Amino acid sequence: MRISICAVGRLRAGPEKDLIDDYLARFDRTGRALGLGPAKIIEVEDKKNAGMGAEAALLRKAIPKGALICTLDERGRTLTSPEYAQRLGDWRDAGRQDVALIIGGADGIDPSLRAEADFSLSFGKMVWPHMLVRVMLAEQLYRAATILSGGPYHRV
Numbered sequence: 001m002r003i004s005i006c007a008v009g010r011l012r013a014g015p016e017k018d019l020i021d022d023y024l025a026r027f028d029r030t031g032r033a034l035g036l037g038p039a040k041i042i043e044v045e046d047k048k049n050a051g052m053g054a055e056a057a058l059l060r061k062a063i064p065k066g067a068l069i070c071t072l073d074e075r076g077r078t079l080t081s082p083e084y085a086q087r088l089g090d091w092r093d094a095g096r097q098d099v100a101l102i103i104g105g106a107d108g109i110d111p112s113l114r115a116e117a118d119f120s121l122s123f124g125k126m127v128w129p130h131m132l133v134r135v136m137l138a139e140q141l142y143r144a145a146t147i148l149s150g151g152p153y154h155r156v
Ligand SMILES: C[S@@+](CC[C@H](N)C(=O)[O-])C[C@H]1O[C@@H](n2cnc3c(N)ncnc32)[C@H](O)[C@@H]1O
Pocket: 071, 072, 073, 074, 075, 102, 103, 104, 105, 106, 107, 108, 109, 121, 122, 123, 124, 125, 126, 127, 128, 129, 130, 133
């Protein structure tokens, strides 16, 4: 099951990018035997700064055809890491080929795109910078793969 992280904004070289690259490489390695991955980041940028509606149009173009859409949103559902792993496993077992994980820009995700989502995932009620959300999401993907593989990384 391919994972596309569709995100607003361009991430330059730096510590966040290093972390994301590392976690996604680990996710790809661990997930391969589980039918999870690869994961890639698709960045979209609205150079005219026309707002959430314009960003939503770019995000829709970035989402692979037929993908299950999961938005990252502070108003979404909070899950434990094992619950998130289970959900990814359920989507895989249901035969989903593509999952698109959507991260908005400074103003968030346009309500019209939020309404199209199959699932909305929250990392808590606090608002996090979108670049950190990318890092956290990449880590949780890797953690989910280790949980599903029975590896020792995740401890309770
Ligand atoms: C700076 S936040 C935008 C916050 C904006 N006030 C809103 O209404 O969504 C940028 C993006 O980071 C992600 N994000 C921020 N905090 C989050 C959280 N607690 N849980 C999940 N995603 C979050 C969302 O995708 C959001 O669109």
